[in-house]
Amino acid sequence: xxxTIKDIKTILNENLNRIEGFIHSHPKVNFLFGAxxxxxxxxxxSTKDTAKNPPFIRSSMDVKQYMGAxxxxxxxxxxxxxxxxxxxMCVVPRLIVSFVVGVFVVDLIWVIxxxxxxxxxxxxxxxxxxxxxxPPQAPLxxxxxxxxxxxxxxxxxxxxxxxxxxxxxFGRLMxxxxxxxxxxxxxxxxxxxxxxxxxxMYGVDAVTHATPLITFKETGETASFLxxxxxxxxxxxxxxxxxxxxxxxxxxxxKRIANWRIPVAYLGSVFILSAIFxxxxxxxxxxxxxQLLSGGLIFAAFFMATDPITTTYSQAGKWIFGIGCGLITxxxxxxxxxxxxxxxxILLMNLLSVPIQTILLKVKYR
Amino acid sequence: MVxxxxxxxxxxxxxxxxxxxxxxxxxxxxxxxxxxxxxSFNFAxxxxxxxxxxxxxxxxxxxxxxxxxxxxxxxxxxxNKLETVRAEYFPDSHCHVVVSHQETTLxxxxxxxxxxxxxxxxFANGEYLHLHTMEPVYPYDAPVLIVKxxxxxxxxFGQNTTEQGILLLDPQNVIGIFEYYIKKNEFNxxxxxxxxxxxxxxxxxKVKPGTPVKRMLELYVRTDIKYRVFLDGLxxxxxxxxxxxxxxxxxxxxxxxxxxxxxxxxxxxxxxxxLFTTSLMGELRRCVYCNFCDDICPVNLEPALYWHCYxxxxxxxxxxxxxxxxxxxxxxxxxxxxxLELLHVIKECKLASFGR
Numbered sequence: 001x002x003x004t005i006k007d008i009k010t011i012l013n014e015n016l017n018r019i020e021g022f023i024h025s026h027p028k029v030n031f032l033f034g035a036x037x038x039x040x041x042x043x044x045x046s047t048k049d050t051a052k053n054p055p056f057i058r059s060s061m062d063v064k065q066y067m068g069a070x071x072x073x074x075x076x077x078x079x080x081x082x083x084x085x086x087x088x089m090c091v092v093p094r095l096i097v098s099f100v101v102g103v104f105v106v107d108l109i110w111v112i113x114x115x116x117x118x119x120x121x122x123x124x125x126x127x128x129x130x131x132x133x134x135p136p137q138a139p140l141x142x143x144x145x146x147x148x149x150x151x152x153x154x155x156x157x158x159x160x161x162x163x164x165x166x167x168x169x170f171g172r173l174m175x176x177x178x179x180x181x182x183x184x185x186x187x188x189x190x191x192x193x194x195x196x197x198x199x200x201m202y203g204v205d206a207v208t209h210a211t212p213l214i215t216f217k218e219t220g221e222t223a224s225f226l227x228x229x230x231x232x233x234x235x236x237x238x239x240x241x242x243x244x245x246x247x248x249x250x251x252x253x254x255k256r257i258a259n260w261r262i263p264v265a266y267l268g269s270v271f272i273l274s275a276i277f278x279x280x281x282x283x284x285x286x287x288x289x290x291q292l293l294s295g296g297l298i299f300a301a302f303f304m305a306t307d308p309i310t311t312t313y314s315q316a317g318k319w320i321f322g323i324g325c326g327l328i329t330x331x332x333x334x335x336x337x338x339x340x341x342x343x344x345x346i347l348l349m350n351l352l353s354v355p356i357q358t359i360l361l362k363v364k365y366r
Numbered sequence: 367m368v369x370x371x372x373x374x375x376x377x378x379x380x381x382x383x384x385x386x387x388x389x390x391x392x393x394x395x396x397x398x399x400x401x402x403x404x405x406s407f408n409f410a411x412x413x414x415x416x417x418x419x420x421x422x423x424x425x426x427x428x429x430x431x432x433x434x435x436x437x438x439x440x441x442x443x444x445x446n447k448l449e450t451v452r453a454e455y456f457p458d459s460h461c462h463v464v465v466s467h468q469e470t471t472l473x474x475x476x477x478x479x480x481x482x483x484x485x486x487x488x489f490a491n492g493e494y495l496h497l498h499t500m501e502p503v504y505p506y507d508a509p510v511l512i513v514k515x516x517x518x519x520x521x522x523f524g525q526n527t528t529e530q531g532i533l534l535l536d537p538q539n540v541i542g543i544f545e546y547y548i549k550k551n552e553f554n555x556x557x558x559x560x561x562x563x564x565x566x567x568x569x570x571x572k573v574k575p576g577t578p579v580k581r582m583l584e585l586y587v588r589t590d591i592k593y594r595v596f597l598d599g600l601x602x603x604x605x606x607x608x609x610x611x612x613x614x615x616x617x618x619x620x621x622x623x624x625x626x627x628x629x630x631x632x633x634x635x636x637x638x639x640x641l642f643t644t645s646l647m648g649e650l651r652r653c654v655y656c657n658f659c660d661d662i663c664p665v666n667l668e669p670a671l672y673w674h675c676y677x678x679x680x681x682x683x684x685x686x687x688x689x690x691x692x693x694x695x696x697x698x699x700x701x702x703x704x705x706l707e708l709l710h711v712i713k714e715c716k717l718a719s720f721g722r
Contacts, residue, residue: 050645054710059647059700161651
């Protein structure tokens with residue numbers, strides 16, 4: 001068994017080397033497909049670059065592993081629970097559409113047109129985000145449009161390391177502007193209890209129900225915290241099973257891929273501010289634990305807000321960033337007509353992180 | 367649990383290289399014959415009065431000379447030599463011996479010696495000798511950090527410590543001064559450890575300074591792979607381009623590692639194979655604000671800021687972010703997941719800002 005794998009590996013390696021040699025010896029082929037080859041080759045094989053300046057050994061962590069860990073966390077955090085709650089046929093087509101449009105259409109065209117050397121693996125993360133914050137019954141083309149806008153936007157800005165705002169959230173903002181009713185309807189009721197093959201395949205019948213936050217806005221009823229925690233309430237595809245999201249999010253923080261300061265500051269400030277508001281203004285404000293466990297707050301705090309490049313570089317700035325996100329979220333949820341304000345909070349604080357960074361540097365290095 | 371605790375400390379303010387890249391030397395010391403010209407031992411005694419002598423017996427790099435080769439289970443002998451050197455050349459100075467806190471037997475031996483030592487008239491019983499324990503975390507043995515941790519004094523990077531009355535003594539030089547200047551014996555060999563993936567075996571060699579690097583390595587290098595040779599460690603050492611270069615009395619160690627200039631299939635599954643080679647282990651990207659570099663920086667700097675200055679073409683502006691504090695340990699480049707050449711950038715910025 002081991003020997004066959006080794007044989008396959010050598011054959012694959014030799015063939016890739018042969019293709020590389022062919023492409024480099026034909027300038028016209030290289031002009032058209034050189035970048036594409038480099039991009040796909042970069043996903044399979046390591047680079048041949050060696051250290052030219054000291055230090056001459058490097059740590060094994062690279063951006064690919066960094067993004068790979070986020071992908072793994074997202075997979076266990078929302079894809080698996082969503083398959084349990086909404087069925088295989090609900091989740092997987094959405095993922096396929098998102099990836100096909102995002103990576104294999106927009107990204108490939110971009111690689112050929114803009115002659116980028118590689119497919120940015122950050123694009124995969126964006127594509128996994130798109131279905132997660134849309135309702136389970138959102139049409140497939142909506143997800144395709146969202147993925148296309150997001151990936152195009154991140155490529156226009158320059159990919160990994162250039163993002164001004166979280167591209168996935170920007171795509172969601174565009175969808176909210178263009179199709180305002182579609183992104184806030186179709187909240188399917190999840191199937192619960194012992195799963196059958198049919199429920200795992202297709203989910204239960206398409207009954208829709210308003211999300212707990214909308215219900216609270218309209219009637220003032222709060223759902224039970226346990227049901228919110230385990231995700232038996234309605235909500236977007238990826239945000240309902242909070243317990244899985246918390247576990248994978250903490251794993252990311254332990255791996256030092258997500259900075260622990262942001263979730264702590266974000267969730268902490270939401271808790272404290274909503275406690276203050278509900279103490280001062282009484283029943284009309286959502287209580288703190290309900291605020292923490294409803295909507296996409298947990299998902300956003302662990303996965304969206306910690307998107308590394310869109311926050312500040314300095315560590316103190318991350319606290320300010322998290323607290324700012326919490327403040328805007330609570331203010332939008334409590335004092336405006338909108339039930340949910342996470343998207344606006346993170347996008348606004350993404351933009352504000354640039355001045356926060358500048359001011360903090362001026363203070364630190366006077 | 368203990369294992370976990372260790373790993374947590376690994377990334378904060380320094381890096382535990384010894385755990386990450388364990389290097390085992392064979393116990394026998396091999397003598398390398400050389401008939402050519404040999405440099406004679408020479409130690410530049412400082413002009414200023416020396417108040418503190420620091421002897422570092424705690425190597426923080428795995429490829430550095432292990433203590434066992436210097437002490438050879440005769441710690442008392444070594445300490446006697448140290449005391450003789452101190453009394454002869456640096457009277458009235460305090461002597462600080464730094465050892466790793468994991469080596470309990472060595473610490474016990476030092477304490478025993480301290481209790482039984484005959485004190486010179488100016489000091490109380492054994493008080494001239496101070497024992498310090500340290501975690502073997504790179505780069506805690508860099509001059510700036512070791513002086514700060516032990517004496518609490520601030521010295522600038524690149525400054526000559528003897529101006530402040532501090533002498534950093536290499537353990538091998540202690541023996542050298544004792545044998546050559548006090549006993550008037552002939553002293554012309556130095557222990558040089560050679561290690562790395564480019565070698566068949568990690569050895570400790572006894573060499574006469576003046577021997578070419580090629581002569582030392584020719585019996586031990588692997589012939590089936592490409593390799594590169596580095597002096598004084600991989601993180602802030604120098605590459606030996608010309609193998610006929612001769613080693614001198616300041617050479618600490620030689621590392622030979624494999625040159626991985628070809629592509630490897632599925633690198634994520636074969637990380638261990640790629641470690642300890644010159645491979646970059648990834649592609650060059652832009653800075654992603656992961657904060658790995660300022661977590662690992664032993665002097666609390668934010669190296670990515672220099673890279674931002676550099677990429678904008680404002681090299682001089684880097685000095686506003688406390689650039690002069692950098693001790694050039696190279697850990698920021700080592701850990702960077704985007705594989706940025708941060709140490710190179712810092713050196714360029716220093717050149718543009720301070721002219722050196």
